[in-house]
Amino acid sequence: MYRTFVLGFLFIFFGCYSKKNIELVNYEKIVSHRNKGLAYLEEENFTEAEKEFKELTFLAPQDPLGYANLGLTYLKSDGQINKSEQWLKKALELNQKDPEIRILLILYYELNSQDSLAFNILKESINYSPNHIKTLYKLTEYYLKRNDINSKQIAQIYLKKIVELIPANISAQLKLIEILLNENKISEATRGLNKISQIFPKLPENSVEMLENSIRFLNMEDLDQAKTYVMIFENLIRPTSFYKSSLIELKGNVGPVSGSPILRFTKIEPVKKYKKAKDYALSKNKIGLFSSSISFLFIMSLLLFNGYGFIDQLITSDILKSLLPFNIHSGFAQSGLFFLILFILNSIISIPFSYYNTFVIEEKFGFNRTTKSTFFLDILKSFLLSILIGGALLFLALYLYDNLNDGFWLWLWIGLSFLIIFINMFYADLIVPIFNKLKPLDDGELRQKIEKYSKEVGYLLKNIYVIDGSKRSTKANAFFSGLGPRKTIALYDTLIEKHTEDELVAVLAHEVGHFKKKHIFSGLIMSIIQIGVMTFFFELCLKLPEISLALGGSEASFHLGLIGFSIIFSPISMLSGILMNYISRKNEFEADAYAKETFNGEDLSLALKKLSVDSLSNIYPHPLYVFFHYSHPPLIQRLRALN
Numbered sequence: 001m002y003r004t005f006v007l008g009f010l011f012i013f014f015g016c017y018s019k020k021n022i023e024l025v026n027y028e029k030i031v032s033h034r035n036k037g038l039a040y041l042e043e044e045n046f047t048e049a050e051k052e053f054k055e056l057t058f059l060a061p062q063d064p065l066g067y068a069n070l071g072l073t074y075l076k077s078d079g080q081i082n083k084s085e086q087w088l089k090k091a092l093e094l095n096q097k098d099p100e101i102r103i104l105l106i107l108y109y110e111l112n113s114q115d116s117l118a119f120n121i122l123k124e125s126i127n128y129s130p131n132h133i134k135t136l137y138k139l140t141e142y143y144l145k146r147n148d149i150n151s152k153q154i155a156q157i158y159l160k161k162i163v164e165l166i167p168a169n170i171s172a173q174l175k176l177i178e179i180l181l182n183e184n185k186i187s188e189a190t191r192g193l194n195k196i197s198q199i200f201p202k203l204p205e206n207s208v209e210m211l212e213n214s215i216r217f218l219n220m221e222d223l224d225q226a227k228t229y230v231m232i233f234e235n236l237i238r239p240t241s242f243y244k245s246s247l248i249e250l251k252g253n254v255g256p257v258s259g260s261p262i263l264r265f266t267k268i269e270p271v272k273k274y275k276k277a278k279d280y281a282l283s284k285n286k287i288g289l290f291s292s293s294i295s296f297l298f299i300m301s302l303l304l305f306n307g308y309g310f311i312d313q314l315i316t317s318d319i320l321k322s323l324l325p326f327n328i329h330s331g332f333a334q335s336g337l338f339f340l341i342l343f344i345l346n347s348i349i350s351i352p353f354s355y356y357n358t359f360v361i362e363e364k365f366g367f368n369r370t371t372k373s374t375f376f377l378d379i380l381k382s383f384l385l386s387i388l389i390g391g392a393l394l395f396l397a398l399y400l401y402d403n404l405n406d407g408f409w410l411w412l413w414i415g416l417s418f419l420i421i422f423i424n425m426f427y428a429d430l431i432v433p434i435f436n437k438l439k440p441l442d443d444g445e446l447r448q449k450i451e452k453y454s455k456e457v458g459y460l461l462k463n464i465y466v467i468d469g470s471k472r473s474t475k476a477n478a479f480f481s482g483l484g485p486r487k488t489i490a491l492y493d494t495l496i497e498k499h500t501e502d503e504l505v506a507v508l509a510h511e512v513g514h515f516k517k518k519h520i521f522s523g524l525i526m527s528i529i530q531i532g533v534m535t536f537f538f539e540l541c542l543k544l545p546e547i548s549l550a551l552g553g554s555e556a557s558f559h560l561g562l563i564g565f566s567i568i569f570s571p572i573s574m575l576s577g578i579l580m581n582y583i584s585r586k587n588e589f590e591a592d593a594y595a596k597e598t599f600n601g602e603d604l605s606l607a608l609k610k611l612s613v614d615s616l617s618n619i620y621p622h623p624l625y626v627f628f629h630y631s632h633p634p635l636i637q638r639l640r641a642l643n
Contacts (some may be wrong), residue, residue: 030060038261046077050574057643058636061609064091068101068262075108075259084108090602099125099132100262103252106138107259113380115142136162137172137250144179155179161252163172168199171246173233181227190218193230200242207236276365277616283361291353298349308563309552311341335559336391343386351379362473365616370472381434398558401542409539413532420527427481428465428488438465438490446501450489453505457598459512463488470494475615480511483520499607500616506595506603513594519587526583530576534569541565584631589641601642607636 037052050073056066068091074084075404083624088105095101102125109118119142125135136158143155156179158310162172180189193215197203205210252260290498302308313339313374358375362368393416400411441447441464454461469477469492476495482488489508496504514520538561541547545556547564597606611617612635621634633641 011578013501030056033059034065034069037066037073038117038263041073041076041261042071043077046073046080049073050077054643058639061605061635061639062094062613064094064098064101065262067091067094068098068104072104072259072261075104075111081108081111097128098262099129099135100260103134103138104259104262118142131161131165132595133162133166133249134167134252140175149462152183156183166249167195169246169249170196170200170237170243171250173199173229177230181223181230184223186218186221186223190215193218204236204240207233210236244573249470257518277618280365280616281362281618283364283592284357284630287353287357287361291350294349294353295346298345303551306552308560309554311338312551312553312557312560313497315341332395334557335394335398335562338559339390339394340387343383343390344622347383354379367474367615368472369470369474375473378435385431385434401558408542409532409535412538413528413535416531416535417528420524420531421483424481424524425483425486426465428490429486432467432490436471437468440464441466441491446496446504449505450508453599454512457512457516459515461487461489461512465490466496470497476611478507478511479515480520487515498610500603502600502603503607503610506601507607509595509599510591510604512598513591514587516594517587517590519591523584523587526580529582533572537569538562538565540569578628581627581631583627585633587639592638592642596642605639605642608635 033052033056037049037056040046040049040052041485052071053066053070053073057070060066067087071084071088071091074080074082074087085105085108088101088108091101092098092105102121106118106121109115109121122135122139122142124134126139129135138153140158140162143151143158146152156176159172159176159179162169163176166172173192177189177192180192193211194269197208197211197215210229210233214226214233217225217229220279248260315334355375357368358368359372362370396415397412398417400408402565404411417594428438441450450461450464463482463486465488467490469475474494477492478495479490480488481490491504495507499507541564542556542558542561544561544564547568548556548560551560551564592601592604611625617635622632626634632638
């Protein structure tokens with residue numbers, strides 16, 4: 001609560017709440033990188049095109065567009081063709097049915113003389129997209145290469161379909177006429193030539209005569225002459241823009257590499273999707289700012305209007321003594337009652353905001369599954385748990401304070417350190433079941449994959465649980481707890497529902513990375529050191545009666561000394577929090593690298609993308625906000641590191 005005092009002041013003073021802090025990457029930024037990449041590609045500036053399309057994959061990691069065009073860039077650039085395969089395959093993974101992506105991958109296999117693979121993809125493509133012109137034409141070319149009767153018949157079927165779909169494509173018309181002439185189908189070829197004269201009335205003058213001659217010789221059943229004039233006719237119209245356009249429509253851009261860039265997005269919704277994420281971030285930040293401001297004003301009011309002194313006088317007053325059934329003279333009773341009153345007042349302030357966040361904001365954006373009964377039952381459980389744990393800690397601190405003069409802080413430090421270790425060991429066994437149901441992960445492919453991976457990396461993990469997170473939210477999560485034989489992983493049911501088995505193992509590999517890199521141990525040590533510093537300063541504050549008097553007390557007291565310590569230590573706590581966040585972000589990169597090394601970086605990338613998209617998280621936060629508040633690196637930075 002008292003950290004809120006300092007943070008609230010800094011928040012207001014520096015104006016941290018700005019549109020930049022909550023700005024999400026927008027559609028316009030994505031479009032900009034797309035357009036720049038396409039422009040550089042057209043100019044054959046492949047180095048700059050590569051940069052733009054790579055940035056596009058970071059900004060729009062769920063859309064195949066960036067990956068596909070990056071693959072095309074490598075196809076077109078000298079000496080980098082082999083780089084294209086992984087990006088084109090990545091694009092195809094994101095959208096199996098996209099015929100444009102398949103065409104680019106086919107082009108890669110053709111350039112590497114892997115025609116059988118290209119042909120197999122073509123046959124798959126036609127099932128997904130039976131009317132895709134480029135696929136139909138590619139199949140036509142492949143069947144014509146086979147040079148057997150059956151293949152020629154199939155090629156003719158595909159070509160006729162193309163002509164039906166785009167009758168104004170003169171290249172397709174002429175290709176079909178060529179096949180018909182070779183098969184001596186005079187009447188069909190004649191109809192095709194007559195159709196050309198009807199569809200294209202403004203042909204170059206020198207070509208019109210050749211077209212008429214070809215029709216005349218067909219009527220005379222002189223196939224050789226007819227073929228000759230058709231060939232001359234095609235050669236005369238090749239320089240025209242409409243002929244070149246017709247070829248591009250069939251094959252893509254004409255050149256050494258004839259693939260065309262993908263110009264439209266396949267999974268990104270313009271503006272709307274980003275607006276939803278921005279609206280969510282705005283709503284969360286507005287309620288957060290309002291809540292922090294109220295808490296800040298509450299603490300300031302207690303300080304300015306002698307609120308702490310009033311509560312201190314209240315708990316020792318004769319009126320209260322007559323109302324309470326227990327001896328208020330004990331230090332534990334006075335301090336306990338003091339903090340209970342503050343806890344109740346703070347809850348009165350915070351609960352309405354929590355209710356609004358759950359049942360208005362989270363509900364509006366489709367995340368909330370918490371019932372009102374669950375909400376208030378959680379509050380009650382948290383209240384009782386706070387009293388139980390807080391009361392035990394208060395009793396311990398007071399007992400040590402009353403019985404030790406110098407060195408009180410050292411024994412308190414030891415006691416709190418053991419408590420932290422105990423909670424780390426038994427959190428999943430003692431705390432989690434109060435709020436959620438845990439059940440062992442069923443035997444099956446997922447459990448087998450997890451156990452196989454843990455065995456391969458030498459990290460035996462037997463306690464694998466599923467937690468019913470879906471009863472409160474649609475958001476996915478997972479957590480590790482425990483040390484030694486108590487190591488436990490809990491997967492939210494929403495996480496299992498939304499992710500593939502390989503993605504889940506990749507998430508697990510990331511968490512294992514924290515253990516293997518000693519992050520859990522070092523984090524525990526740093527927490528214990530931080531507690532040691534806190535207890536040392538706490539004892540110093542208790543030895544200064546001026547602190548209690550400054551807060552409105554009539555004499556030095558344990559509880560007022562604790563309040564004073566909380567306020568005085570807040571700047572130090574904030575600075576240590578910034579340092580801990582920095583170390584935490586560094587550790588996350590190392591755990592990501594471990595997952596990539598021991599399992600699969602792509603699966604982890606996909607899992608991170610899904611988590612970010614599903615939770616409408618801010619994937620492009622302000623760097624200053626990240627520096628102060630983020631314990632995990634932003635998604636874009638993590639994806640860059642993984643790639």
